[in-house]
Every structure is written in structure tokens, then in C-alpha cells.
Amino acid sequence: MAGFLHVDIKMFTPIKAQNSSRDSPPVTNIMFLKTHKTASSTMLNILYRFSESHNLSVALPKDSMFHLGYPWLFVAHFYVEGMEQNGPQNHHFNVMCNHLRFNFPEVQKVMANDTFYLSIIRNPVFQLESSFIYYKKYSPAFRRVKSLDQFLADPWKYYNVSVGLKNVYARNNMWFDFGFDNNAQAEAGYVHRCLSEVERQFQLVLIADYFDESLVLLRRRLRWQLDDVVSFKLNVRSQRTISRLTPESQERAKSWCELDWQLYQHFNRTFWAQLYAEVSPRQLREELAQLRARRRELTTLCLQDPEPKNTTQIKDQNLLPYQSGDAEILGYNLRQGLDNATLHFCQRMAMPELQYMAHLYSLQFPDKPPKNIPLRKK
Numbered sequence: 001m002a003g004f005l006h007v008d009i010k011m012f013t014p015i016k017a018q019n020s021s022r023d024s025p026p027v028t029n030i031m032f033l034k035t036h037k038t039a040s041s042t043m044l045n046i047l048y049r050f051s052e053s054h055n056l057s058v059a060l061p062k063d064s065m066f067h068l069g070y071p072w073l074f075v076a077h078f079y080v081e082g083m084e085q086n087g088p089q090n091h092h093f094n095v096m097c098n099h100l101r102f103n104f105p106e107v108q109k110v111m112a113n114d115t116f117y118l119s120i121i122r123n124p125v126f127q128l129e130s131s132f133i134y135y136k137k138y139s140p141a142f143r144r145v146k147s148l149d150q151f152l153a154d155p156w157k158y159y160n161v162s163v164g165l166k167n168v169y170a171r172n173n174m175w176f177d178f179g180f181d182n183n184a185q186a187e188a189g190y191v192h193r194c195l196s197e198v199e200r201q202f203q204l205v206l207i208a209d210y211f212d213e214s215l216v217l218l219r220r221r222l223r224w225q226l227d228d229v230v231s232f233k234l235n236v237r238s239q240r241t242i243s244r245l246t247p248e249s250q251e252r253a254k255s256w257c258e259l260d261w262q263l264y265q266h267f268n269r270t271f272w273a274q275l276y277a278e279v280s281p282r283q284l285r286e287e288l289a290q291l292r293a294r295r296r297e298l299t300t301l302c303l304q305d306p307e308p309k310n311t312t313q314i315k316d317q318n319l320l321p322y323q324s325g326d327a328e329i330l331g332y333n334l335r336q337g338l339d340n341a342t343l344h345f346c347q348r349m350a351m352p353e354l355q356y357m358a359h360l361y362s363l364q365f366p367d368k369p370p371k372n373i374p375l376r377k378k
């Protein structure tokens with residue numbers, strides 16, 4: 001542990017956001033809208049670790065649930081443990097970050113007024129490709145096709161609007177997650193109204209395709225320390241379950257998911273504008289280098305091998321990622337012989353979403369039956 005703590009002091013010093021006063025404390029009230037297949041599990045790990053180390057309360061799924069009601073619209077008292085229909089109005093949590101379909105008035109019942117609203121999106125071409133494999137067996141639109149290229153060549157042959165919520169992963173999934181209609185026409189006025197609404201409700205929308213740049217901006221906005229945002233890539237797929245779309249299919253994906261494409265284009269623009277309003281290109285390079293150096297350091301400290309492993313290779317049940325569809329989701333093995341403090345730290349860095357959620361649930365609700373994690377293994 002001593003070796004790993006012996007680093008440049010700058011790494012533990014919060015970077016001050018441009019307009020914040022020198023003494024402003026770190027932001028601790030955060031609502032993260034967890035969209036799908038957008039590096040959101042890695043973000044969740046960052047938020048869970050920060051919550052645990054700062055003793056923050058997390059709004060967690062009720063009883064045996066694993067998410068906050070998704071794909072149904074979020075309703076606080078239905079889905080959050082500890083929220084009652086006629087309970088006190090001022091019962092707020094510090095952090096809420098599990099999958100939910102955004103519903104602002106209900107989210108406000110859970111979160112304090114000064115909450116920082118945050119989300120992440122990804123280029124819809126890659127988001128859809130990831131979603132296709134992951135929800136291949138679940139989403140009726142995907143079940144009968146061999147490949148995404150085949151689906152995109154004639155999506156209406158396979159996609160039936162009336163099938164309902166099981167198909168939300170097949171079209172404009174991120175638009176849906178923000179609470180909008182994923183089958184709406186991408187008419188300019190409607191799109192503009194929805195984007196303005198997201199602008200009003202969310203202080204920051206990160207871009208998964210520029211994950212490290214996103215962390216640089218996030219760290220500044222939240223006035224966090226470097227180690228708070230350093231993370232390992234979670235929920236990654238094996239190369240053999242990633243497919244390369246033809247250039248034609250990529251264009252078709254953009255028009256099939258036109259609403260997501262508009263969402264992505266808009267927030268990709270505002271992301272870079274916000275980032276460069278905050279840092280110079282040189283500062284950005286320096287902060288990226290610092291972040292990546294620290295990640296390499298923690299990788300060496302914690303992991304047996306930096307390359308993620310499949311479920312047959314992962315030894316610790318607590319580090320086994322949930323498997324879905326035709327995706328082979330990878331995870332990590334920790335180095336052997338770590339001292340207790342380092343082991344505790346490294347386990348949390350590598351812990352998949354469901355296990356971490358179950359762990360926090362048991363900490364916060366020791367009198368409730370623990371969550372039973374459904375892992376499909378080996």
C-alpha cells in the first residue's frame with residue numbers, strides 16, 4: 001500500500017474548476033442518468049467508489065430489484081429502497097446512478113435541490129452495435145436476424161413498434177433513456193425542444209467515445225481528486241463478439257437512430273465547447289497524461305494482467321461480470337498477495353456493477369435480505 005500511495009502530491013489535490021472558489025468542497029449530490037452501452041458501468045463504479053469512501057447515501061433499487069424500474073418511467077416510491085409513497089418530503093439521497101428511465105419530477109423527489117445532474121452518451125453507431133449483441137436474445141427486433149448489417153438493411157421487417165418495451169434497445173435507446181419517445185419522428189422543432197429540456201435538466205453530458213477527456217471535465221466540475229475518477233474499463237466485450245459494420249450500415253444506423261444521432265451531435269459539440277472553455281489544449285494534454293499515468297500505476301498495482309478476462313478465467317465470483325445475449329463480457333483477476341488495504345481498494349476498482357450494488361445495499365440496509373446476484377457463468 002505504501003508504494004501505491006507514494007505518488008506525486010498533485011494527484012491527490014483537487015483541480016479547481018474555473019469559477020469555483022478555492023475552498024469549495026467537492027460536489028457530493030449527484031444524479032447520474034445511466035444510459036445503455038455507453039461506458040455507464042465504468043461511470044457507476046466511479047460513483048459507487050466515491051459514495052462508499054465519502055459515506056454518501058445512494059438511492060438503490062428496492063427489495064430484490066436490480067435497477068430502478070427500467071424500462072418503465074421512473075417513479076420514486078415504486079423503485080427506490082427507503083422511499084415511501086407518503087413518506088417525508090425531505091428524505092433525499094446523495095447519489096442516484098442505477099438504470100432508470102428519466103422522469104424529472106420523480107427524480108427530484110429523491111434528490112436535493114443542489115444536485116448535479118450528469119449523464120453519458122456514445123456515438124449511436126457503436127452504441128447500437130454493442131446493444132445488438134448484448135440484447136440479441138432479449139429484444140424481439142434482434143432475435144430473428146443474424147447480423148446488425150442484415151437488420152439495418154431492412155429494420156421495419158424485424159422491428160414492431162407495438163411489441164413495446166422489449167424493443168427499446170433496438171432504436172434510439174439513449175433518447176428513450178432520457179424519457180422521450182424513441183419512435184417519434186425526428187422533426188426539427190420536436191428535437192430542438194427535447195434537446196433544450198436536457199440542457200436545462202443536466203449540467204453535464206459526457207461522451208463515452210472520449211472517455212478520458214470526459215473524466216478531465218468531470219473532475220473539474222465536481223472538484224474531485226484524481227484517484228476519484230481513475231477507473232478500469234468495465235463491461236467490455238471480447239474482440240470476437242465485436243463486429244465491424246460496413247460503411248453503408250453505419251450510415252443506416254445513423255438514420256435508423258436519427259434521434260440518438262441528433263442527441264449525440266448536439267452534446268458532442270457542447271462537450272468540447274465546455275471542455276475548452278475550462279482548459280487550454282496544453283492543460284488538457286497534461287491532465288490526460290496524468291490520468292493515464294495513474295491508471296497504469298493502479299493497473300500494475302491491482303491486476304494480475306491488464307488484459308480483461310472471460311468468465312472461465314476469472315477466479316473470484318465477486319469479480320464475475322453479468323453475461324447477456326451473444327456478448328462475451330470480460331472482467332479482471334486481481335494480483336495475488338495484496339495486503340488487506342490494497343486488496344480492499346483493488347476489489348472495488350474491478351467490481352462489476354451488480355456485485356457493487358449488492359454490497360452497498362447490504363451496507364445501507366443491513367436489516368434487509370441481501371440482493372441475490374444472477375450470474376450466468378462458464
Ligand SMILES: Nc1ncnc2c1ncn2[C@@H]1O[C@H](COP(=O)(O)OS(=O)(=O)O)[C@@H](OP(=O)(O)O)[C@H]1O
Binds near residue numbers: 039234236
Ligand atoms: N473507459 C471506457 N472508455 C470507453 N468505453 C468504455 C469504457 N468502459 C466501458 N466501455 C464500453 O462501454 C460499453 C458498456 O457500456 P455500459 O457499461 O453502459 O453497458 S450496460 O448498459 O451497463 O450494460 C462496452 O462497449 P462494447 O465493448 O462496445 O460493448 C465497453 O467496452
